[in-house]
Amino acid sequence: MGATFVVTLREAFEAALLLGIVYAYLDRVGARAQYHWVTLGGALGLMASVAAGVAVSLVSGPLLDLGPDLVAGGVMFAAVGLLTWHGWWMRQHARAVQGQLQHRLDEARATQRLWIVGLIAFTGVFREGAETVLFLWGLASQTNVTGWSGVAGGVLGVVAAAGLGWGIFRGGRRLSLSRFFTGTSLLLLLVAAGLFSSGIGRLVGLGFLPDTEPLWDASWLLRDDSLVGSFLAGLAGYRARPSLLEVIGYLTYLLVAGWLLFGPRRPTPIAPPASSRADALS
Amino acid sequence: MTRWLAVAVLMGLSLVRAAGVAGAAEEIALTIENNRFSPEEIKVKAGVPFVLVVTNKDKSPEEFESKELRLEKVVPGGKTLKIQVRALKPGTYPFVGDYHAQTAKGRIVAE
Numbered sequence: 001m002g003a004t005f006v007v008t009l010r011e012a013f014e015a016a017l018l019l020g021i022v023y024a025y026l027d028r029v030g031a032r033a034q035y036h037w038v039t040l041g042g043a044l045g046l047m048a049s050v051a052a053g054v055a056v057s058l059v060s061g062p063l064l065d066l067g068p069d070l071v072a073g074g075v076m077f078a079a080v081g082l083l084t085w086h087g088w089w090m091r092q093h094a095r096a097v098q099g100q101l102q103h104r105l106d107e108a109r110a111t112q113r114l115w116i117v118g119l120i121a122f123t124g125v126f127r128e129g130a131e132t133v134l135f136l137w138g139l140a141s142q143t144n145v146t147g148w149s150g151v152a153g154g155v156l157g158v159v160a161a162a163g164l165g166w167g168i169f170r171g172g173r174r175l176s177l178s179r180f181f182t183g184t185s186l187l188l189l190l191v192a193a194g195l196f197s198s199g200i201g202r203l204v205g206l207g208f209l210p211d212t213e214p215l216w217d218a219s220w221l222l223r224d225d226s227l228v229g230s231f232l233a234g235l236a237g238y239r240a241r242p243s244l245l246e247v248i249g250y251l252t253y254l255l256v257a258g259w260l261l262f263g264p265r266r267p268t269p270i271a272p273p274a275s276s277r278a279d280a281l282s
Numbered sequence: 283m284t285r286w287l288a289v290a291v292l293m294g295l296s297l298v299r300a301a302g303v304a305g306a307a308e309e310i311a312l313t314i315e316n317n318r319f320s321p322e323e324i325k326v327k328a329g330v331p332f333v334l335v336v337t338n339k340d341k342s343p344e345e346f347e348s349k350e351l352r353l354e355k356v357v358p359g360g361k362t363l364k365i366q367v368r369a370l371k372p373g374t375y376p377f378v379g380d381y382h383a384q385t386a387k388g389r390i391v392a393e
Contacts, residue, residue, distance in 0.1 A: 003384060057343070057358040065364045068356060131345065134356055135381050138342030141359070205352030207331070207368045224349040225378070241350070 004150040006227065007135060008157030011128040014191070014234045015045075016165030018124035021184050022086075022117040024172030028180055029093060034114045041121030048122070049129025053137060056130070069206055072127075076199040079123040080253070083192040086120060087185050087261045132158070185261050192257060194237020197250040204245060212244035307366070308332045312346075314357065315339040317382035328372040328392040334365040344386065348377035351390075 022038050056068055132154075139150040172180055203209040219240040222229045232238035237250060312334050313320045326332055338344050338357040346365065347354040355365055370392035379386025 007381070056356055057361075060361060060363075064358075064361065065366075131356060134343045134358070135345075138344075138359065138381055141342050201352040205368070207366055211368055211371075225383070239349075 002153060004135075004139060004153035005157040005160070008132055008154040009160050010157075010230050010234060011132040011135070012158045012161035013164065013231065014128060015042075015124045016161040016163075017168060017187075017191070017235070019121055020165035020168030021172065021188065022120055024169045024180070025090065025184065026114070026117065027169075027173055028177060031114060034117075037115050037118035038121045041118030042125050045122040045125025045129055048126045049133045052126075052130035053133040056134065066206075068130075069202070073199060073202050073206075075123055075127050076195050076202070079120075079127060080192045080196045080199065082116065082120050082123060083188050083195075084257050084260070086116060087188050087192075087257065089116070090181060090185060091261055189254065189257055189261060190236040193250050193253045194233070194235065196253040197237045197239075197242070197246040198233075200249040201239070201243070201246050204243065209245060214241040215244050215247050217241050309335050309364075312336045312388075313339060314344050314379060314386065317344070317379065317385045319377075319379065319386055319388040322388040324388070324390045326367075326370065326390060326392050329369050331369045332367050334367055335362060336365060337362040342381070344382065345380035346377060347380040348375055348390075350375040351377070353377075354380070 019038065019042055023035065026032060026034050026038065052068075052071070056064065059067065136151060136154045139154055140148075172184065175183060200209060204211055217240065222232070222238070222240060224230070224233065224238075224240045229238060229240065239246060242250070308326075308330070310324055310326070310332055312324065314336065317340060324334075334346075336346055336355075336357050338359055338361055341359040343356055343358045345354060345356050351367065351370075353365060353367070355363070357363055367390075370390070372392050375390040375392070377388050377390065
């Protein structure tokens with residue numbers, strides 16, 4: 001039971017983290033009315049996970065040999081793109097939403113881009129969702145006592161992950177607005193950098209990218225298959241023996257996205273808006 | 283949707299072929315039964331890509347996972363699938379069945 005608990009907790013952790021952040025984000029920009037995008041995205045992600053689990057069990061041949069890898073790789077890079085976009089957008093927003101609540105609401109509505117948080121919820125759930133579904137399904141198919149205690153552990157793992165997501169949501173609401181934006185931007189930056197380098201690793205594993213030497217070996221300190229190591233892998237892309245290409249990918253992403261999210265701001269235009277100038281002239 | 287998936291798979295396959303991983307690579311059988319791998323040690327020649335033909339004789343799905351090889355692959359119950367493995371440098375590459383990691387363990391030794 002303990003083993004299955006850890007497996008599902010680990011798999012569902014990233015999804016819970018992302019859901020907690022985007023819900024909190026909508027709350028902080030005063031767009032609670034838009035929660036349904038996240039809920040919808042998460043629900044669709046869950047349905048897609050079940051569908052993918054069923055599909056994997058039905059197909060065979062090259063579709064089974066490579067299909068899941070291509071889907072998984074595609075979802076990883078899509079998630080990197082979405083998280084980067086969200087971070088960049090949050091930064092633009094952060095300037096605008098420091099004002100009063102009504103102003104925040106207007107700003108959030110005006111952009112009309114809130115469905116993107118729904119997409120984040122979708123990819124967050126779908127990424128490890130199919131694996132979790134298959135895992136639980138496999139446990140449930142072993143219809144004996146150990147099977148059911150395993151299922152109980154697995155379900156508890158998902159519930160515990162959801163609890164963590166809830167904690168992040170509650171915690172996110174308590175922070176000051178600027179701390180919230182900075183904190184979540186940093187967190188998402190790490191998650192996305194980890195996803196990016198893991199995506200590169202997968203492409204290397206599949207033979208699409210060349211194999212490079214591991215740059216260092218930290219397995220004496222923290223092994224990939226240890227509990228902490230596997231959580232850090234989900235959170236920030238930890239690898240005990242990262243290859244040169246993965247390290248380059250990780251750092252390049254951090255530099256580019258970090259500059260995008262935390263780099264020098266463009267100076268605000270000094271010229272007053274056209275309407276007020278017209279007022280002054282009249 | 284299916285058509286796009288097929289196109290994506292074909293593109294992927296041709297890429298793999300272009301990377302020289304596929305072709306006349308040696309096929310090595312790996313069986314999962316009672317949540318264990320057999321054989322648990324696979325010896326391969328270093329520097330030569332190969333194909334793992336994984337058969338899951340159990341009813342429940344298993345996930346072949348090797349952090350070292352950067353490979354993870356769900357093998358549904360009762361199915362056989364192929365995993366292309368790139369040319370490896372000499373060394374030992376452990377793998378596990380992630381869904382039953384306590385029992386399903388093995389390693390590839392490239393020499």
